[in-house]
Amino acid sequence: MNTLNVVIFCASPVKTKALTGLLKAIGIINIHAPENDSEPTSFTPPFVELDVVICDSFNSLKELSYLRDLCEYFSFFSVIESEKLEKPMKWGASNLVAHYKKHHLGRYEDDISKVKIHSLLKKALTLKDIAKNNVFKSGIEQETLKQILHKDMDFKDPFQDVQADRVTAYFQPQYCALTKTITGIEVIAHWSHPAYDRLSTTHFKHDTPEHIVHWVLFSCALSNAIQLHRQTLNIDPTILYTYIIDASLLKSRHFASNVLEALKIFDIPLHTIALEISGKVDTPMSLEYIDNITTLMNCQVGLSLGNFGASDSPFDILADMPFTQIKLNTNFALTNSSIKKNQIISSIISMAKSLHLKVIANEIETEKQFAQLQHLGVDAAQGNFFHPPMTGEKLLTLLLDNTTTY
Structure with missing residues (x-):
């Protein structure tokens, strides 16, 4: 799993820490969580390649704008959502993902399950492998x-x-x-x-x-x-x-x-x-x-x-x-x-x-x-x-x- 680069959107510092710890326990090293109070003058990509974006919760519309920047900059990544994502933000994020043709892998319950997250990330790893290698031409x-x-x-x-x-x-x-x-x-x-x-x-x-x-x-x-x-x-x-x-x-x-x-x-x-x-x-x-x-x-x-x-x-x-x-x-x-x-x-x-x-x-x-x-x-x-x-x-x-x- 350490080959995955992950961005986390989470309004709660406590839950951000919990999610980060869960991902590290699974074996993911490259994790980026945008600062809630930061307002960058220009977009700076967090990684050379982006594999997964986890939309747990958004602190403000600035973070939704940052998601749009990610969609425009990276041609390929997958998205995982929390079931508890706020309705307006959920609508905006879902439509951005659909508009930019990103892959929606599924949702997880608010009570974070290691098994569920691991299953979704295995999907992301599979999708990455398919995108990079034609699995039908070996x-x-x-x-x-x-x-x-x-x-x-x-x-x-x-x-x-x-x-x-x-x-x-x-x-x-x-x-x-x-x-x-x-x-x-x-x-x-x-x-x-x-x-x-x-x-x-x-x-x-x-x-x-x-x-x-x-x-x-x-x-x-x-x-x-x-x-x-x-x-x-x-x-x-x-x-x-x-x-x-x-x-x-x-x-x-x-x-x-x-x-x-x-x-x-x-x-x-x-x-x-x-x-x-x-x-x-x-x-x-x-x-x-x-x-x-x-x-x-x-x-x-x-x-x-x-x-x-x-x-x-x-x-x-x-x-x-x-x-x-x-x-x-x-x-x-x-x-x-x-x-x-x-x-x-x-x-x-x-x-x-x-x-x-x-x-x-x-x-x-x-x-x-x-x-x-x-x-x-x-x-x-x-x-x-x-x-x-x-x-x-x-x-x-x-x-x-x-x-x-x-």
Whole structure:
């Protein structure tokens, strides 16, 4: 934390001392608190770079003017506010921050909490890191991931064969039905063609084995998302990242061990990862299936059953595999809704909860649909009503907003 430069606006000398002591205890050295009774003839920047401004309280309009000078002089910094900030000053400060496009990280209670302040400052540190370094363009780490994920696999270099440089990861937030806050992120891999935009796996070269195509899509999604995931841990360490994998990947003998090695090397907590299984699961399951699933489950990686409720949903697979959540396809119920359709959805949710499975409703398009599924008891939901799939940069902006409710 000693890399952060902080300015404190506080009208009370006693509280200024308390805040300064709290910041020093966290490890912040460079702290500047403008003198309440000073009236400088010209603006003098307190640091070469400014990272955080804490607006606890203002003694006078002179300090608000000083905040404006900071906004004009420094192109980048983040702002933290006290919940008790006086209404006129709060209005002025908030509008200055918005006008100069500074980042508002959140608020703290008047009863200063070390945990809360530390959490907000970790956000500031993350934001600083993102501003200085493009977290999505680390060539060395991408190459390391590629080597880890592909060792011991059944093919040498599928990336060149299927033009993996055209695979892009998009991210769609999942919102808790009760708190309406982001609790999960689904990672979606798309392979795009320069002339035809996004294409499905069927547009890859016809002589490329299908399991290689699926592996490339997954490994590229992981490579694109792992940096973002690591940054997200500083914002909210409880957010679950779900990656879609085709069931055919579970046939690969080293699938689980290679994925786990990559996640561990990049310090991603395994309990913040879930793999959503799509496609046809072989029955009876092969030894490779059993080994991979057991390895993932033993390391607390979650398993999600995708597209449950569609016409080809495998109920036997739901019974045989240790899923932790299901993605509920609700199209049939949300289109021309009826009492019977609602009863079907309600029964599926009850069944899932009796099996201790989290239920995520997919493809929510309207507030009415979400309210309906809330009433029926889903745990979380995603869809264009909240946000369409977005780039990593847009997701970070959303997560760093002081309010993550939709």
